[in-house]
Amino acid sequence: MFSHQHSSRPAFTLKTFLQHVKLPVLAATVCALLLACSTPLEKKPVSKPVKTDLTIIPQNAPVNYPVQVHEAPPLPREFRAVWVSTVANIDWPSRRDLSTEKQKNEIIAILDNAVQLKLNAIVLQVRPAADAIYPSTIEPWSEFLTGEQGRPPSPYYDPLQFWIDQAHARGLELHAWFNPFRARTAQAKTVVAANHISKLAPQVVKTYGDLQWMDPGEPVAMQQTLNVIGDVVRRYEVDGIHIDDYFYPYPIKSGNGSEVDFPDDPAWITYLQSGGKLARFDWRRENVNRLVEAINQRVHLEKPWVKFGISPFGIGRPDRLPPGITGFSQYDKLYADVELWLARGWLDYLAPQLYWPINQGPQAFKVLHDYWLAQNTTGKHVWPGLYTSRIDNSDKSWSADEILNQVDAMREKAGNGHVHFSMVALNQNRKGIRQRLAAEKYTSQALIPASPWLDNTLPASPLLEASADKKSVHLQLASTVNTRLLAIWKRTEQQWLFSVVPAQDMLIDLSDDPQYGPVRQLTVSAISRTGIEGVRASYSLP
Template identity: 80%
Template structure:
């Protein structure tokens, strides 16, 4: 990330829902359904592992007249980045045993579930290295303190992250730094299979960094091979690349920006007959990366989402009035507007790392800007600078992030990503608690991506077991079902939860706060977020 260093059923949204839901409720009562199992709802057309026990960490939906039909699914992407570079988030140190690394993983995921997040964006390639066993790149020094050395005792960290995340109903997106080869805080000797050793012509020294030159074919191929390898071997839910395309410019002793040293690849391009100006050629190199990653990911697994988290300010010639700042178009050579227009992304997570009232980088204005650029109707899930909540004099108050969540929802936003998980884990200035209580008042399903798959899963089946305290669930389309969305109706409340598809029974015990369960409605959710037809069971 540049900083090295939902839908919840809240009052505002509920007011928008009251009239249509009230009308639906009146219609449902006029139609008068019986106490026998109800016919399923119409199939949903809107966008949008392991053993686990259903725990009702849900929120009620209060309506003036409670409808018999369950409400629409609450939908919002709620994620946090987990940085491995410099041990920002995980592992907390480079000398932890495997068991301590695993314990930290479980703590992060449990906290994510407790606050009702539904996705983790995990950095798996900090600097041309890997936090998983790879035949292409060496083990990361941020795992063990030595590049190329695996964890002890041996385990596969990425596989463990995936198993534990999916067991909790969380998506896991694998985050890659596309071209950084060595960071300023790296200490280990470079491994013999690091790209700086195997293809030294493709790696340039730039200040205190080592950088893979995007104009070198071997560098581009290395990044594409690494991403394809992870998609093929791991059950990831998303592939995510950050804003480090060409490096952020550094200044020399004279105060001027130092040119990135890509003369060899630029000269080779010209000698091959290339006609583009140098800056356009650099942008085309990055365009080719983004387009090809999109193609390869979906050829391998069509349901895997591909997202990019660029710097938050767009092209200088398109900026809204009053907005100014660093130009990623001119300095990082990232033509993000083109990627959106071409539909090369499933989601964009622009890093909107400024407060709402900072005029030249006004949060609301920039959020609206990216919504306006979204010509293919993909997801816009901004990155929030939650880590600016700290113990320094420049710390943001927790209200800044809470207000940004509100600002996005007011404009129809349906997701966001926190940078980074360490702030939430530490609950700085009560931010985790306040998000949980004030903003994430119910669980939420990630918005659907219908362009990744148009066939919803088959409708689940329900029947009452002999003890009359449990509903048995059957999934005719288990292979196409990832999650179960469960609504429970008491006398005055609808209660919502999301669980992994392996939860095959539903407890009918009275809710301790809201009383006896009178109706259960269940739908299946597939990997693209599509919802099945619903099945309802009304208790006698």
């Protein structure tokens, strides 16, 4: 079901045996060996019970052998994330006129629900339309935050920093989600701020239907997006950078039903005059390719451990699709060559939006999932997006079972993650979906799968020190620079119990579990920023 990260542990040797046994037993053992052997046996120093970086042997251990340390299971791994949309106030904030206190309360409620559901990542939309939900010198405050573009929250606070702090305090990753080129939505109501790109560089912003769009063929537009993303990675401790499926806009139709072409003539003519040889559609794809490659480079140049993820439309190139699969071509209409990005390794995870039911033949969920797994030749993560918000009160509503079955379908193919769109459906627990996911699919916490290509450095191994009453263990780390989380296994008489806590939580309770009884062993490992597990440390109780 999950992919696992193993760590090595030393075998129990004669040396460790001699270090831990009591003196009377050691003497008897040595005498017996001397009588049986023709050559003298080298004397070994006898030590008192010791604390090592791997195992603490309690003082009251049996005199003839150390307390047995059982091998804890491999770590459960699965990316369990949810999109939090700020555009049009879909998820947060619920309205444009909320006070700072109410905005913070909604953030806390979302994060607490995520923890209760045993999710491990939030994908937060920080740039809905060339604007920002954080203080920026590049783009104005979003009107979806305060009701007026350019107006900061009052009383003032930094919403993105608050999201990050609160998410990390709960052991959740926070990925910052950017719309690459959208400049204004149909839901926009206020006057455009003076520092919006449509005012600063109007020549690169095009009106297309009821939208305004930065032309991907304009170098200024691409540089704007790169500057914004670089600024956030540099200033904030985000765990991921995420872009969605809006490259060139989805096509609109004129009154006679014909498709309206995107108005990029100036950029196209400039390209031709500079000696460009590509056909127009190939040129558009190359514009998007250059953006994706540049974001990947910029993110990892700023902070090599930060993941870069893309969430494209769920159907790939028409000339590569499996038999029976039909539908909208993002390759031809959005100019997104997703297969190329995977092949070149220009991302750390792909979250294709598989927003169709399992039994919808032309866009069959399982077939499309298999397709994207097959395209992943560089071994990055494939974490599909699920249309959880399709559970609603309409006549075409999905059942909760559809999402539950899709989770099962991915796990059956060794899928190790997914993202729910969006938080509102989980917050509202539509048709019991949050309760059922928690009870049936997310029965224990899970760690996000590791990304060793970003950084494979082992985090520091924990040192464990038991309290005098053996009811808790204090944990110390030689360094916390590369450590974000602690993975904890507790063994009772009946089973192993798993949990994840932030690396700031240095006291671990050993009280009896109310359901499974006394804790017999504690095993702890540090988890790095890229999900790498360090050497495990264990403490055994008699």
